[in-house]
Amino acid sequence: MPENKPKFFADVDRRKFLEKGMSLGALTLLTGCDISDNDVVQSMFAKVSRWNTFVQGELFSDTRLAPEYPESMAVKNFRYNTWYHYDQSPVISGSDYRLELAGLIGDKRPWTVPQLYALPQKSQVTRHVCVEGWSMIGKWTGTPLSVFLNRVGADLTAKYVGFVCADGYYESIDMPTALHPQTIMAFKLSDEILPTEYGFPFKIRIPTKLGFKQPKFVTAIYVTNRNPGGFWVDRGYNWFSGI
Amino acid sequence: MKRAPHPSTHDIQEHPAIVRLAHWLQALAIIVMIGSGWRIYNSVPIFGDYRFPIWATLGGDPAESKIAHMDPGVSNALNWHFTGLWLLLASYLLFVAHGLLSGHFWRDLLPLRPRDILRDFIAAATGRLAHRLGEYNAVQRFAYWGVLFAVFMMFVTGLAIWKPVQLSWLTWLCGGYPAARVLHFIFMSAICLFMVVHVALVILVPKTMLAMVFGRASEPHHAGE
Numbered sequence: 001m002p003e004n005k006p007k008f009f010a011d012v013d014r015r016k017f018l019e020k021g022m023s024l025g026a027l028t029l030l031t032g033c034d035i036s037d038n039d040v041v042q043s044m045f046a047k048v049s050r051w052n053t054f055v056q057g058e059l060f061s062d063t064r065l066a067p068e069y070p071e072s073m074a075v076k077n078f079r080y081n082t083w084y085h086y087d088q089s090p091v092i093s094g095s096d097y098r099l100e101l102a103g104l105i106g107d108k109r110p111w112t113v114p115q116l117y118a119l120p121q122k123s124q125v126t127r128h129v130c131v132e133g134w135s136m137i138g139k140w141t142g143t144p145l146s147v148f149l150n151r152v153g154a155d156l157t158a159k160y161v162g163f164v165c166a167d168g169y170y171e172s173i174d175m176p177t178a179l180h181p182q183t184i185m186a187f188k189l190s191d192e193i194l195p196t197e198y199g200f201p202f203k204i205r206i207p208t209k210l211g212f213k214q215p216k217f218v219t220a221i222y223v224t225n226r227n228p229g230g231f232w233v234d235r236g237y238n239w240f241s242g243i
Numbered sequence: 244m245k246r247a248p249h250p251s252t253h254d255i256q257e258h259p260a261i262v263r264l265a266h267w268l269q270a271l272a273i274i275v276m277i278g279s280g281w282r283i284y285n286s287v288p289i290f291g292d293y294r295f296p297i298w299a300t301l302g303g304d305p306a307e308s309k310i311a312h313m314d315p316g317v318s319n320a321l322n323w324h325f326t327g328l329w330l331l332l333a334s335y336l337l338f339v340a341h342g343l344l345s346g347h348f349w350r351d352l353l354p355l356r357p358r359d360i361l362r363d364f365i366a367a368a369t370g371r372l373a374h375r376l377g378e379y380n381a382v383q384r385f386a387y388w389g390v391l392f393a394v395f396m397m398f399v400t401g402l403a404i405w406k407p408v409q410l411s412w413l414t415w416l417c418g419g420y421p422a423a424r425v426l427h428f429i430f431m432s433a434i435c436l437f438m439v440v441h442v443a444l445v446i447l448v449p450k451t452m453l454a455m456v457f458g459r460a461s462e463p464h465h466a467g468e
Contacts, residue, residue: 036303036319037311045322052325059409066408067415083313127420129407132286132317135420208408235311236318238325243408 045236053240060242062176066207069125074139076190078198081130081211082167086197090166090217097201103162103222106153113201117187119143119151124182126207128214129243131232140205141188146179154223162228163204166217172228173206173213174240182207185218210241253461254376256454261341263455268334269394273434275301275327276397280431282320289428328401335394352384360385374448376462390437393430400427 035041080086098110123141149156156179162172177183186205187194194200199216206214212232222228233239258266278301285294297305301323302316312318342348359381366372367382374380379387399413403423407414417423445452454460 034301034303036301036316036323037307045319045326048326048329049322051329059406061409064409067411127407129420130287131321133283133289133424134287232313232318235313236322238321243406 042236049238052238056238056240056242057174057176060174060176060208062180066126066182066243069127069137071125071139073137074125074190075136078128078138078189079134079136080197082197082216084167089197091196092166092200092217094201097219099218100164100220101152101222102220103224104155104158105149105221105223106155108152116143116185116201119185120147121187122184123188124184124205124207126182126205128207128211130211131237131241139190140184140186141191142184142186142202142205144181145183145185145204146181148185148221149178149223158223159225160223160227162222162224163215163218164220164222165215166219169215169217169231170228171204171213171215171230171233172224172239173204173209177206177208177242180206180208208242210243212237213241252464254378254464255459255461256376256451257459258454259341259345260458261337262347263458265334265338265341266455268330269338272327272331272334273394273438275323276331277431277435278302279320279323279327282316283324284428286315286317289424331394332398335398339391351379352387355381355384355388374444376448376450376454376460386437386440390434390441393433393437396430397427397434400424400430403427 082089094113097113099112099116100110101108121141121143123139125137125139127135127137129135145161149161154161156175159175160172161175161178162170164170173183183204183206185202186199187202189195189198194202199218202218203216204214204218213230227239230237230239233241278299281295282297282300282302285297285300288294300316300320302308302320303311305315308314308316308319342352363372363381367380372380372382400417400423402410403414403417404420404427407420407423414420414423417426450460450462
C-alpha cells in the first residue's frame with residue numbers, strides 16, 4: 001500500500017505555517033480593540049459585581065477570624081498607599097478634632113480624641129491585603145467597632161455603616177462586617193499613635209476586607225439602610241471586597 | 244470524540260455539540276482570564292519589574308481609564324477577571340462532567356503510561372510521530388490531562404488569593420498568600436504553554452479545527468499502521 005504515508009511534522013510547509021500563524025496574530029490584534037469602557041460592558045460589570053457581592057456575603061462568616069501572626073512578623077515600616085503623595089495628607093489637630101455621628105444612631109454627640117482613646121482597646125497582628133496584589137502583616141491597636149456602635153446606640157439591624165474622611169475619601173461596609181470582632185477603630189500602628197499619613201486620629205482596620213475598604217482620617221460615622229458606595233467602589237471596584 | 248466502528252477507508256474525528264460548546268467557551272474565558280490577569284499583575288509585579296505589554300492585556304485604554312476609574316485599567320481588569328471566572332467555571336464543569344459521564348475521558352485519554360509519554364515525546368521531537376484523526380497519542384493525552392489539572396489549580400490558587408480569610412485553610416495549603424500568587428502565576432504559565440502548542444498543532448493539522456467547529460472531520464486512512 002504505497003499512498004497516504006503518515007504525516008510527519010518534518011513535512012510541514014514552513015511558509016504555510018508562517019502564513020497561518022500570521023493570520024492568527026492579526027486576529028489577536030483585532031481583539032486588541034479593547035471594549036472595556038464600552039457602556040454595555042460597564043453595565044455587565046455592574047451586574048456581575050452585584051452577583052459577586054452576593055456570593056461574598058454568603059461566604060462571609062461573622063465568627064470566622066482572620067489568621068493572626070506572631071508579633072515578630074509585623075512589619076515596622078508599613079507601606080504608605082494612597083492616590084496622593086503623603087505630604088498632602090490632611091493634618092488633623094488632636095485637640096480640635098470631633099468625630100461626627102449621623103444616621104440611625106441613638107446618641108449623636110460628637111467624640112473627641114481623648115474620649116475615643118478611653119475606649120477599651122485590643123491589638124491584632126493581621127495581614128493587610130491590597131486589591132493590587134501586595135500584602136503586608138502589621139500590628140494594629142484599637143477599639144472594636146462593634147463596641148463603639150453599641151456604646152452610641154446604633155441600630156444594629158440596619159444594613160450599612162458609612163465613613164466620611166478628612167481627605168475626601170468615603171467608604172461603607174455591611175453591618176455583619178462592622179460587627180465582626182476583628183473590625184476595629186485603629187488608633188495605633190506598630191504600637192505608636194497612628195502617624196498623620198496613616199490616618200490620624202484613626203483608620204478602620206478590617207482584616208476580612210481588601211485594603212481600600214479601610215478608610216483613614218475618619219471624621220464621621222453613619223448608619224443607614226441605603227448603600228452609600230465608596231471612593232473606589234464608585235470607580236468600578238467591587239463593593240463587598242471581602243477576603 | 245468518537246471513531247467509526249469499522250474505519251474502512253477513513254480516519255474520522257467527531258465532537259458532539261456539547262464538547263464543542265464547552266471547548267469554545269473555555270477558550271474565550273481563558274483568553275479573558277489571562278488578558279485581565281496580566282493587567283492586574285502589572286499593577287504590582289511579582290517578578291522584579293517585569294510587566295506584560297499593555298497590548299497583550301485586557302482592561303481598556305490606560306489613559307481613558309485614568310479619567311473614568313482613576314487607575315490604569317485595574318478595575319476593568321478585575322471586572323473582566325471576576326466575570327470570566329464564572330464563564331470558565333461553568334464551561335469547565337460542563338466539559339469535565341461530560342468527559343467523565345460520557346466516557347470520553349476514559350475512552351480517549353486513557354491509558355496514560357509514563358513510558359508511552361516518553362516514547363511519543365521522543366518520536367515527536369525527532370519528527371517521527373504520526374497524527375491520526377480521532378486518536379490521541381500519549382503526549383496529547385498527557386497534555387489534555389495536564390491542562391485540565393492546570394485549570395483546576397487556577398481555581399484552587401485563585402480562591403486562595405481571593406479568600407485568604409474565609410478560605411484560609413486553602414491559602415495555607417498553597418503555602419500562604421504570597422506563595423499562592425506565585426502558584427497562580429505558574430499554573431497560568433502552564434496553560435499558556437499548552438495553548439501555544441495546542442494552536443501550533445491545529446495549524447499543522449487543520450482538519451482538527453474543522454472537527455471542533457463543525458463536529459466532524461475525516462481523512463483517508465493511514466496505511467501500514
